[in-house]
Amino acid sequence: MPIIVNLDVMMAKRKMSLNELSEKVDLTLANLSILKTGKAKAIRFSTLEAICKALNCQPGDLLEYNEE
């Protein structure tokens, strides 16, 4: 998929673990892992909002379009 999720990059920048983020955004580790590994087919605005709030970033910091 040409949409790349840079969640791991942002997490590293903010020095936040997956467990910590999972507690902050109220998402299961399995779902966060799906998002982190790029297996997700879609993301809800509410999830995006919660992650942006927890990592103090913009949606553009998390998602990137890269033509294959």
Added chain:
Amino acid sequence: METKKILQILNVTAWILFTLLCIQAGVFLFNTFFTLFINPVDSKYFQRGEIDFSALYAFSTWSFLMVALMMALVAAIKAYMFYLVILIFKALNMVRPFSSEVGQLILKIAYVALFICALSWLGTQYSEWLLKQGVKLPLMYKYFGGADVFLMMGVMLFVVAQVFKRGIEIQTENDLTV
């Protein structure tokens, strides 16, 4: 009525029909071999005296064998179809109803229905040909009838299988939505 209850009733019905059809296929096979190898008089009392095949047996042993085996085969394949229905009930999970296993089973039932349609049509044609030859046959509609119904069923199940395939895709997409 609750969906779970309806499914349970259908499951029990499928089991009953599966058992009855297995017995019917077994009776046809047993009677055929009993008539051929032990006592030819049995042709008169085929299926507990409901079917009199004595004229057919007198006309040709091969024709008798052909009709009797076709009847047994149709019953056996119908039983197999109900066995597949039972497998669907076993594989069905109402929390995640769209699984590839159920999809495959629906597709299999569609193929089986089409096969029964072809076999029933062949049986009807052969019975009609025998009647034209002057062989006195009992009413065969009960055993070879309904080819058109099975054709319709097969085609409809093919459509259902395609819709089910899309359902699996949507479910997978939903599972991967975070």
